[in-house]
């Protein structure tokens with residue numbers, strides 16, 4: 001009987017302690033049993049930083065932990081195409097021929113997107129088919145628009161096209177701030193689709209693949 005009573009009293013006491021202990025504001029827990037679980041050690045992006053420990057001002061960085069919530073310079077998004085680093089001069093232009101298009105063949109969806117981008121950004125000069133007959137070219141407002149279906153552009157390396165889309169060339173402006181790297185490379189591929197194929201009429205299907213690979217390797 002006595003033992004039963006002790007168990008009963010202990011149970012009630014434990015319940016009271018647990019109930020009272022868990023009361024209060026959720027953000028300010030009472031007794032913290034495991035602090036690491038209550039307070040994250042990770043830098044929470046939107047959490048208030050303790051100004052006695054952290055600083056976002058670079059001159060004060062030596063005394064406190066410097067943390068400005070920005071990515072470290074040079075970091076890039078996962079899967080992002082690396083920055084284009086060739087300079088905007090004649091040497092960079094020549095070297096651009098060796099830059100390989102990092103994208104594989106466009107999916108149907110990507111092709112449709114590239115066509116949309118071309119019609120918005122480029123067709124006004126180059127024309128929807130790339131033949132230099134867009135309204136700005138035919139009106140004479142912009143001179144020297146490149147007919148991208150000509151042999152010299154068929155032979156032009158992907159990297160050189162990208163270089164000119166990135167930096168602009170003479171009467172054509174730079175598209176680096178309007179289009180992402182991926183979009184610019186997609187446009188290069190789209191121009192390829194507008195161009196006459198170099199040996200397109202070859203009826204020998206078996207060699208078609210090898211031909212394309214050989215042409216790509218030369219570029």
Ligand code: HEC
Pocket residue numbers: 118121122123124125126136142143144145146148160161162164165169170171172173175187188191
């Ligand atoms: C304002 C008119 C205009 C627009 C818009 C324009 N271009 Fe051009 N583009 C030109 C002219 C002019 C040239 C010829 C530059 C030269 O060689 O003097 C050219 C040349 C080019 C070349 C050949 C580059 C080279 O190195 O010779 C490519 C490739 C090209 N454009 C792609 C594009 C793409 C892609 C877009 C859209 C994102 C675009 N252009 C938008 C006017 C334009």
